[in-house]
Structures are given as C-alpha cells and as structure tokens.
Amino acid sequence: MAGQLVSCNQRLIYPWLTGLTERSNRRRIRVMHNVTRIWFGYGILTLAAIPWYWRWIPGATTLICGVPAWAASAIVGSALVSCYTAWLLSRRWPEELPGEDNQ
Amino acid sequence: MSDQLIPFTPAELVFIAIYLSSLVAIGLVGYRARQENSLRDFYLGGSGIGFVVLLLTLYSTQYSGNTLFGFTGNTYRVGFAWTVSIHFMTSIVVFYLLLAPKLFRLAKQHGFITPTDFIEHRFRSPALNCLTSLLMTVSIANFLLAQLMAMGNAIEGLTTIDPDRAFAGGVIVLALIIVVYETLGGFRAVAWTDVIQGSVLLVGFVILLVLVLHEFGSLTAATQIVQLRSPEKVAPPDWLASNEWASYVLVVGLGGALYPQAIQRIYAANSATTLRRSLLVMAFLPLTTALIAIVVGIVGLAHIPGLDVPDPARADTLLTVICRRIQENSLAGRWLVVVLFSAILAAIMSTADSVLLSISSMLTKDIYGKYMNPRATERHLTLIGKACSWGLIVLLAFLAIRHRDMTLIKLLDRKFDLLVQLAPAFFLGLHWPRLRATPTLVGICAGILVVFGILAIDRMSEADYSKIAGIHPGLYGLALNAAVAVGWSLVWRVTPAAE
Numbered sequence: 001m002a003g004q005l006v007s008c009n010q011r012l013i014y015p016w017l018t019g020l021t022e023r024s025n026r027r028r029i030r031v032m033h034n035v036t037r038i039w040f041g042y043g044i045l046t047l048a049a050i051p052w053y054w055r056w057i058p059g060a061t062t063l064i065c066g067v068p069a070w071a072a073s074a075i076v077g078s079a080l081v082s083c084y085t086a087w088l089l090s091r092r093w094p095e096e097l098p099g100e101d102n103q
Numbered sequence: 104m105s106d107q108l109i110p111f112t113p114a115e116l117v118f119i120a121i122y123l124s125s126l127v128a129i130g131l132v133g134y135r136a137r138q139e140n141s142l143r144d145f146y147l148g149g150s151g152i153g154f155v156v157l158l159l160t161l162y163s164t165q166y167s168g169n170t171l172f173g174f175t176g177n178t179y180r181v182g183f184a185w186t187v188s189i190h191f192m193t194s195i196v197v198f199y200l201l202l203a204p205k206l207f208r209l210a211k212q213h214g215f216i217t218p219t220d221f222i223e224h225r226f227r228s229p230a231l232n233c234l235t236s237l238l239m240t241v242s243i244a245n246f247l248l249a250q251l252m253a254m255g256n257a258i259e260g261l262t263t264i265d266p267d268r269a270f271a272g273g274v275i276v277l278a279l280i281i282v283v284y285e286t287l288g289g290f291r292a293v294a295w296t297d298v299i300q301g302s303v304l305l306v307g308f309v310i311l312l313v314l315v316l317h318e319f320g321s322l323t324a325a326t327q328i329v330q331l332r333s334p335e336k337v338a339p340p341d342w343l344a345s346n347e348w349a350s351y352v353l354v355v356g357l358g359g360a361l362y363p364q365a366i367q368r369i370y371a372a373n374s375a376t377t378l379r380r381s382l383l384v385m386a387f388l389p390l391t392t393a394l395i396a397i398v399v400g401i402v403g404l405a406h407i408p409g410l411d412v413p414d415p416a417r418a419d420t421l422l423t424v425i426c427r428r429i430q431e432n433s434l435a436g437r438w439l440v441v442v443l444f445s446a447i448l449a450a451i452m453s454t455a456d457s458v459l460l461s462i463s464s465m466l467t468k469d470i471y472g473k474y475m476n477p478r479a480t481e482r483h484l485t486l487i488g489k490a491c492s493w494g495l496i497v498l499l500a501f502l503a504i505r506h507r508d509m510t511l512i513k514l515l516d517r518k519f520d521l522l523v524q525l526a527p528a529f530f531l532g533l534h535w536p537r538l539r540a541t542p543t544l545v546g547i548c549a550g551i552l553v554v555f556g557i558l559a560i561d562r563m564s565e566a567d568y569s570k571i572a573g574i575h576p577g578l579y580g581l582a583l584n585a586a587v588a589v590g591w592s593l594v595w596r597v598t599p600a601a602e
Contacts, residue, residue: 051340051345071186074190078190081193082196093379
C-alpha cells in the first residue's frame with residue numbers, strides 16, 4: 001500500500017504539482033522542464049507578492065519588524081519567488097549533459 | 104554643513120590606492136594567463152569560468168553604483184513603495200530560467216561570443232543583427248556614461264580641491280584603471296577583478312547596514328517617525344502604483360536578463376551546472392542587497408529630513424551624507440567608511456568594465472568584423488577590440504566631464520524600455536521555431552517607434568506621460584512588437600530556407 005502511494009506520487013502527483021519529472025540515469029536525477037505549470041506558479045506568487053490588495057485590508061500599516069504589514073508581505077512574496085526559483089534551479093536542466101554536475 | 108565626505112587622510116587614501124592597484128595587478132595576471140590571441144579568449148576567457156568567479160561576476164555586474172546611490176535615494180523619495188526593487192531584481196533571475204538553459208547549450212555548440220551571434224544563428228538576417236547590436240550598444244553605452252559620472256562624483260567628495268577638477272580627475276583616473284586592466288586581461292581580468300569587487304560589495308552592504316542601525320537606531324523607530332511625518336510613504340500602493348509595480352517587475356526582469364554583459368556571462372560558464380548553481384545563489388541576493396538599500400533609505404528619511412527639498416534628485420546623495428555622519432563620530436567609523444567607499448567604487452567599476460568589454464565585443468565582432476573587414480584575423484580583431492575600448496572610454500570620459508550636470512535618471516530608465524524590445528527575438532526565438540526574421544525585425548522597429556512616440560508626447564505635454572496608467576512605455580512597445588512578430592510569423596507562408 002505504502003509502495004503504491006509512493007509510486008503514485010512519483011508518477012502522477014509530484015509531476016502534476018511541480019512540472020518536474022524524474023528520469024533514471026544510473027541514479028535518479030531530477031530534471032527541470034520549462035512547462036506551463038512552472039510559469040503558472042510564478043503567476044500566483046507574483047499576484048501574491050504585488051501588494052495591490054492591501055488597500056482593502058485593515059491594519060495594512062501595522063508594523064512587523066519595523067516594516068508595514070503590506071511591505072512585509074511583499075518582501076515575503078519576493079523571498080518565496082527566490083525560494084521557488086532556487087528550488088527549480090536545484091533541478092538539472094534538460095540541456096545539461098549527463099555527469100556535468102560531477103565537474 | 105557640506106553633504107560631502109570628510110576628505111580622507113593619507114593613510115586612508117593609501118588603502119584605497121592599494122585596492123585600485125590590485126585591480127591593475129589582476130589585469131597583468133590575466134594577461135599572463137591568456138591561452139591564445141583570439142576573440143573567444145579575450146571576450147569570454149577561453150574555456151570558461153567556474154562557480155565562484157561566475158557568481159561574483161554576475162553579482163557585481165548586476166548591482167551597480169545605482170543600487171547603492173539610486174535605490175537608497177529612491178526609497179528616500181517614495182518610501183516603502185520602493186520594496187518593488189527587491190521584486191524586480193529577483194525577476195531578472197526568473198527570466199534567466201527562460202533564457203539561460205537553451206542559450207548556454209547553443210553558445211557551447213556554435214561558439215557564440217556576442218549576444219548577436221545567437222540572433223545570427225537563429226534568424227540569419229544581417230538587418231536584424233545590425234539592429235540588435237545597435238540597440239544593445241546604445242542602451243548600455245548610456246549606462247557606461249552614468250557609471251563614469253558616478254566615479255567622478257565619488258572622487259569629488261574625497262578632496263578639498265576644486266570640485267570640477269576633482270570630478271574630472273576621478274573620471275580620468277578610474278576610467279584609465281579600468282581600460283588598462285581590461286586591455287591587459289580582457290574578460291579574464293574583468294571577471295577576476297569582479298571577484299574582488301563582488302566580495303567588497305557584499306561586505307560593504309553588511310557594513311552599511313550595521314553602521315546605519317548603530318548610528319541612527321532601529322528600523323521600527325525610523326518607520327514610526329516616517330509614519331508621523333509622511334504617512335503616504337508608509338501607505339500601501341493605490342491601483343496606479345500597483346500597476347507600476349507590475350510594470351517594473353516585467354520591464355526590469357526582461358530587460359535585465361537581456362543585458363549583453365549578462366548574456367556573455369551565460370556563454371562564459373564552464374558548464375551548465377556551474378551556471379545553474381550560480382543563478383540559484385543569485386536568486387537570493389536581492390534580499391541582501393536591495394533590501395539593505397531600502398532599510399538605509401527609510402532610516403535616512405527619518406533622521407536626515409529635507410534632503411530632497413527643493414531638488415528631489417539630491418536624495419541620491421543620502422549615502423554620502425550618512426557616510427559623513429559616521430566619519431565624524433569615531434576612528435573605527437572612519438575606517439569602515441573607507442571600506443564602504445571601496446565598495447562604492449567596486450560597484451561602479453565592476454559594472455563599467457563589464458559594459459565596456461561588452462560594447463567593445465559587439466563593435467568589433469558584429470560591426471567591424473562582419474561588415475568592415477570580414478577577412479580580418481582573430482589577432483587583428485582582438486587588437487581592434489582593445490582599440491575600441493580605448494576610443495570608447497576616451498569619448499565617454501570626455502562626455503562625462505563636459506556634461507557633468509546632465510541628468511541621466513530618465514535616460515537610464517530608457518535603457519530597459521529599449522532593451523525589452525529584443526525580448527521576442529531572444530525569448531520567442533529560443534522557444535518558438537515558427538518565429539521569422541522579417542516579422543521580428545518589423546516588430547522591434549514598431550516597438551521602438553511606440554517608445555519614442557510616448558516619450559515625445561511626454562516631452563511636449565505638460566502632463567506626465569512617462570508612464571501611462573503606471574505602465575512603462577517599453578511594455579506598450581513590447582505588446583505591439585510581440586503582436587507583429589507573432590501575428591506575422593503565424594501567417595508567414597515562405598519557407599525558412601527561402602527567407
């Protein structure tokens with residue numbers, strides 16, 4: 001049962017959520033593809049990071065660590081974009097030659 | 104009280120002189136390390152550069168004197184709305200995801216040296232090549248001029264002699280240092296000096312944050328003062344400012360990814376893995392750089408009021424004013440300001456040298472080598488490239504000294520408006536095989552016309568049309584540009600071979 005769940009995650013859920021597929025090349029190598037889902041992720045993160053909605057939220061100027069709440073949310077949003085980008089960049093590019101990461 | 108730095112003592116000047124001399128020494132080492140007298144060796148450092156060098160050269164090229172002076176100054180003017188700078192600097196790395204993997208692979212397969220090499224390989228259109236080279240050169244030559252002027256301004260604050268002579272001396276001496284180490288070692292020298300300059304810049308930002316918080320107190324106290332005095336600078340953005348935010352993310356993200364000097368660094372990586380790992384770290388650097396500039400701007404706004412009255416452009420001197428305050432207070436502060444000043448020079452010089460090398464490569468390979476002397480040998484072209492760098496730096500240094508009061512802020516904004524017009528050629532050109540040369544060329548021309556049309560209306564009109572509904576003119580141009588390029592390519596019936 002547990003094995004089936006892992007297999008289901010590897011074949012269906014993980015690739016659907018992330019746009020990333022896994023390919024075997026002696027050991028398992030995670031490969032990044034520029035697919036629509038990756039850019040959809042960026043769209044969602046950008047919409048959240050741009051503080052357009054804060055003018056309707058009370059307490060937008062409440063200070064969090066010396067920064068107004070709306071600006072703090074924008075900084076956190078940018079940090080999430082950085083993390084998402086770094087996570088994608090931690091995957092190999094399809095253009096990379098096998099064994100290049102051993103250089 | 105003058106806003107300028109207190110003149111440095113001889114010992115402090117010796118420290119700065121040693122730092123500058125080390126750059127020339129690196130140029131010499133780069134000269135000795137050259138493997139052959141070829142364009143590839145001179146402009147891309149031969150077989151490629153590794154992770155640390157690539158990361159620091161990308162970092163120090165991406166973050167210029169404008170990050171230190173312009174970002175702190177703009178935060179002073181607009182308040183927390185400049186948080187957008189963190190977002191747009193991150194978006195440059197995001198757009199690299201679309202560009203870097205395929206471009207790197209093609210560059211290695213076909214031996215690209217300049218950004219236009221990709222355009223030639225993809226479209227085989229001399230007219231499109233010329234337009235791309237011209238557009239990139241014009242956009243970044245302006246940027247180089249701004250860096251030279253920033254060098255003059257930085258040195259001016261160091262001395263008690265006549266400001267005009269100090270400015271001219273600063274421009275000439277620093278430009279000379281750059282062109283000497285670049286002529287000696289080419290890309291290798293530029294990248295190696297970027298390692299020192301990038302490290303100094305990273306340390307400088309941390310020192311800046313520590314000094315400012317130690318000198319003026321916490322960010323919370325500063326924000327509370329700003330909240331009382333100028334609540335609009337703490338308020339969330341309205342719909343116009345939100346549009347401007349999104350516009351900045353797109354225009355700087357696309358334009359920054361298309362900097363010719365950045366594209367050449369993609370070519371110069373020794374492997375895709377090195378490039379990928381460098382970009383991974385770059386994704387986080389806006390949080391250590393732009394964020395610190397914002398904190399400094401807000402603290403300055405709270406504790407040094409009135410700097411932007413009557414002239415808003417004076418807010419760009421905030422960093423110098425802060426340095427002077429710190430210099431006055433302690434010996435340790437004085438020495439930290441010396442390091443900080445070195446970081447300022449590093450930020451300016453590292454961007455200037457990369458831009459100079461990039462322009463020189465495009466003029467030499469894409470214009471001289473292709474149209475003026477197609478039979479030139481690699482050795483001859485390398486020599487012409489070095490001569491180009493000297494000619495260009497003499498011309499721009501002359502312009503910087505002659506027009507030292509010229510306002511470049513709007514011109515600097517325009518570089519992104521122009522660079523983004525190349526986005527369809529690069530981004531779509533890489534990923535969409537049906538894109539054709541003629542529609543792309545016509546699209547770029549249409550985009551440029553829209554940009555200059557909007558700017559002309561802005562100049563003639565009393566109302567501000569520099570951004571319509573908060574959107575940069577470059578994006579309106581890009582919308583038409585992309586529509587023409589895609590629409591026409593879709594109905595294009597001639598086979599690529601015939602084209």
